[in-house]
Amino acid sequence: MNNRNRGKNTGDDTLFASEKQISKLKSAVQDMQYLLTRGYPEKASAELAGNRYRFKSRQIQALRGASASEMQIQNRKLKRLEAADLKEKNVYLDGFNVLILLESLFSGAYIFEGADGCFRDLSGVHGTYKRVNQTMSAMDAVALFFRKNQLKKLVWIFDQPVSNSGRIKQLILDFAVENNLNWEAELQYNPDKFLAESSEIIISSDAWILDHCKKWFNLIGYLIEEENLSVNLIRML
Structure with a gap:
């Protein structure tokens, strides 16, 4: 096993640890929600709000992830299922989205709760997935959820173009057998399109998928609450 993890970037504490910075982020989310609700484009809205508070790029990234229009928030809430709805159901899981977010959470990286109640991080695949020290902990957490809620079947969906996607697929399958x-x-x-068009229950925190899918479950929120996980959490509401 290697020594890689998905912990904080150098400088993240400066950007996110103080009450002053968190207060600015919360205000910026409100500003951006106002703009998005009135039809302003996401990128332009984030830049406008970010410039007002003199945010760095990672703060703008967090702001974009946490923000949504009032219509988006309402739409996502209407399609969100509870844990009791999952028994004996097939569930499709957005593989890299969920796995990387859980790896970040277990690494002590900052996790952000957005206006839609979803949780997001600042990590990404960037064309290549690399297994880290927290990968098995992430899979254990999903297995615990799977058993506790008596799901019928869980299908992990990964991006084929991402390097090492075949390896992580095999790791998941081996873990399932064991x-x-x-x-x-x-x-x-095109996993986003596949998940958005599926009639099955979806697990993802990807905004576009949540806007277009039929029904979804907030796995990260469930795990944080149900398993009382230790999380470096910033609530942006």
């Missing part, structure tokens, strides 16, 4: 879990793993060239 732990007697009814899991599958698939590679898709």
